[in-house]
Each structure stands twice: as C-alpha cells, then as structure tokens.
Amino acid sequence: MVKFVWVALLGLASGMAGAQDQIYRCGNEYTNMPPAANLAKCTVIAHANVTILPAYKAPVVTAAPLASSPPSATVTDSQRTKDADARFILEAELRKAQSRQAELLKEYNNGEPEKMGAESRNHQKYLDRIQEMKANIQRNEADIASIRREIGRLGVAASR
Numbered sequence: 598m599v600k601f602v603w604v605a606l607l608g609l610a611s612g613m614a615g616a617q618d619q620i621y622r623c624g625n626e627y628t629n630m631p632p633a634a635n636l637a638k639c640t641v642i643a644h645a646n647v648t649i650l651p652a653y654k655a656p657v658v659t660a661a662p663l664a665s666s667p668p669s670a671t672v673t674d675s676q677r678t679k680d681a682d683a684r685f686i687l688e689a690e691l692r693k694a695q696s697r698q699a700e701l702l703k704e705y706n707n708g709e710p711e712k713m714g715a716e717s718r719n720h721q722k723y724l725d726r727i728q729e730m731k732a733n734i735q736r737n738e739a740d741i742a743s744i745r746r747e748i749g750r751l752g753v754a755a756s757r
Contacts, residue, residue: 619641619642620641620642621639621640621641621642622639622640622642623638623639624638627642680751683751684748684751684752687744687747687748687751688748690744691741691744691745691748694737694740694741694744695741697737698734698737698738698741701730701733701734701737702734704730705727705730705731705734708727710726710727710730713726
C-alpha cells in the first residue's frame with residue numbers, strides 16, 4: 598500500500614510539472630511566461646516541442662587589399678585558348694556563310710533566275726521561287742552580319 602501511495606504521489610508531481618511547462622504563442626514569439634498585457638493575444642500550444650535556434654549572424658567580411666591590376670585584366674591561358682577556338686569556329690562559319698551567299702546570288706542572277714520545268718507554264722510558281730530566293734539571300738546576309746559581330750566581340754574580349 599505504501600508503494601501505491603508513492604507511485605500516486607510521483608504521478609501527481611509529474612502532472613503538476615507538466616502544467617508548469619505550458620508554452621504560449623504570442624504572434625511570432627514563443628514563451629513559457631506571456632506578459633499579462635498580451636495574454637489575450639497569446640494561445641496555449643498543446644504538446645509543444647519547440648526548438649529554439651539562435652539568430653543567424655552573418656560573418657564579418659573584411660575588405661580585400663586592392664590589387665595592382667584589376668582582375669578583368671588578367672586573362673588565363675585557358676581563356677585565351679577558348680577565345681582562339683571560338684574565333685576559329687566563327688571564322689569557319691563565316692567562310693561557309695559567304696560561300697553560300699555567293700551561290701545564292703549566282704542562282705538569283707540579278708532577279709532573273711532561269712525558269713525550271715513547270716515554271717514556264719505557271720508564272721506564279723516562278724515569282725514564288727524568286728521571292729523565296731530573296732528571303733534566303735536576306736537571311737544569309739543577316740547571318741553573316743551576326744557572325745561578324747560575334748568575331749568583333751571576341752576581338753574586344755581578347756584585348757581586355
């Protein structure tokens with residue numbers, strides 16, 4: 598019987614300790630002792646397992662000493678190699694586009710290409726083909742201009 602009394606007292610004591618550990622949420626703040634003025638705004642959290650993390654503190658960054666030359670002025674050997682490879686590829690593309698342009702202009706024949714098969718009987722097909730040739734020539738000219746711009750940008754980037 599004495600054992601039963603001790604167990605009952607122990608259980609009662611643990612229940613009282615749990616009652617003292619109520620956690621309240623007051624807005625974004627969690628506390629076990631809410632202020633009396635804000636008690637109406639606070640809610641009790643049942644079965645609360647709240648983990649408190651300290652606020653993040655950003656590391657202190659010290660200013661680096663200024664170098665004698667800006668970092669953009671130093672170009673590594675790998676960057677020079679990449680620039681040279683890019684220039685080589687762009688120049689090959691430019692030669693290919695220029696040869697294609699020469700073929701297109703030769704075929705266009707100053708707006709009077711030779712008629713093909715059914716075009717001698719159907720003049721509209723001939724006019725449609727001329728229009729398509731003009732569009733191809735203009736598109737190829739735009740390609741050549743963009744390749745030249747890219748080569749120009751590489752030249753500026755390589756000299757920096």
